[in-house]
Amino acid sequence: MIEEQVARAADMLRAASQVVALTGAGVSAESGVATFRGAGGLWEGSPVSEVATPDAFAADPVRVWRFYEARRRQLAGVRPNPGHLVLASWQDRFAGFTLVTQNVDGLHQAAGSSHVLELHGSIWRVICTGCRRRRDDRCVPLARVPPHCDQCAAIERPDIVWFGEILPADVLAEATAAVWRCEVLVVVGTSALVYPAAGLVHEAAAAGARIIEVNPEQSALAALAAVAVRAPSGVALPQIEAALSEG
Numbered sequence: 265m266i267e268e269q270v271a272r273a274a275d276m277l278r279a280a281s282q283v284v285a286l287t288g289a290g291v292s293a294e295s296g297v298a299t300f301r302g303a304g305g306l307w308e309g310s311p312v313s314e315v316a317t318p319d320a321f322a323a324d325p326v327r328v329w330r331f332y333e334a335r336r337r338q339l340a341g342v343r344p345n346p347g348h349l350v351l352a353s354w355q356d357r358f359a360g361f362t363l364v365t366q367n368v369d370g371l372h373q374a375a376g377s378s379h380v381l382e383l384h385g386s387i388w389r390v391i392c393t394g395c396r397r398r399r400d401d402r403c404v405p406l407a408r409v410p411p412h413c414d415q416c417a418a419i420e421r422p423d424i425v426w427f428g429e430i431l432p433a434d435v436l437a438e439a440t441a442a443v444w445r446c447e448v449l450v451v452v453g454t455s456a457l458v459y460p461a462a463g464l465v466h467e468a469a470a471a472g473a474r475i476i477e478v479n480p481e482q483s484a485l486a487a488l489a490a491v492a493v494r495a496p497s498g499v500a501l502p503q504i505e506a507a508l509s510e511g
């Protein structure tokens with residue numbers, strides 16, 4: 265029963281002061297963003313897992329940028345949904361709240377979350393392949409494809425973690441510290457199949473945190489979660505928030 269799961273989740277959160285939320289593609293599904301494993305995974309006939317790679321970029325940067333241009337165009341028209349809004353409000357509800365996401369879409373920030381640990385980078389940031397300078401770029405379409413660094417003239421790439429690359433060490437360290445400290449970890453809309461992001465859930469459990477899962481489908485986390493709210497996050501999170509507000 266969803267009401268019962270919501271009530272149990274709210275009880276756990278009410279008693280907590282240190283809370284972490286870990287989100288995946290599912291939190292943006294109700295905004296109209298396709299999830300990774302639900303999207304068919306093809307772009308111009310190629311698996312996305314072969315387009316979003318360092319090798320593909322080295323071979324043909326324009327082709328890889330056209331893929332990201334298409335995604336940026338789609339995401340530019342997308343708005344946060346009630347699930348993002350509830351997570352943004354939790355930065356004020358709890359004494360310590362950390363939001364960790366695997367998403368690159370920027371919708372948590374658009375909803376008002378001020379500090380988002382982006383494990384896989386951001387589609388709205390580029391990084392120079394030469395001098396490694398990062399900059400925000402929200403232009404859709406980009407002024408030039410591929411974009412070039414105006415300091416060293418090298419090609420810029422999306423500041424996104426591609427298949428086969430390692431996560432930004434500072435972001436992962438901050439996320440790991442937060443899960444070690446938290447009393448409750450809320451895992452929203454992730455299949456929890458991709459490591460090391462999924463490993464954060466195991467770390468939290470090992471450190472004694474209670475785990476709440478919000479996902480309409482059963483995921484790899486079923487055995488770890490103390491409560492699983494089996495509903496879309498745009499419905500479930502506002503219900504949990506309503507139960508918290510009622511006291």
Ligand code: OAD
Pocket residue numbers: 287288289290291293294299300301302366367384425426427452453454455456457458478479480481483495496497498
């Ligand atoms: P997935 O596509 O693997 O999983 C999405 C999850 O969201 C599934 O478990 C769905 O059941 C769930 N879901 C669908 N609709 C939902 C809704 N309305 N509310 C809540 N949950 C819903 O996406 P991720 O777990 O985010 O990595 O994938 C993780 C990583 O895999 C991505 O960040 C990406 C990919 O490889 C990189 O790009 C490095």
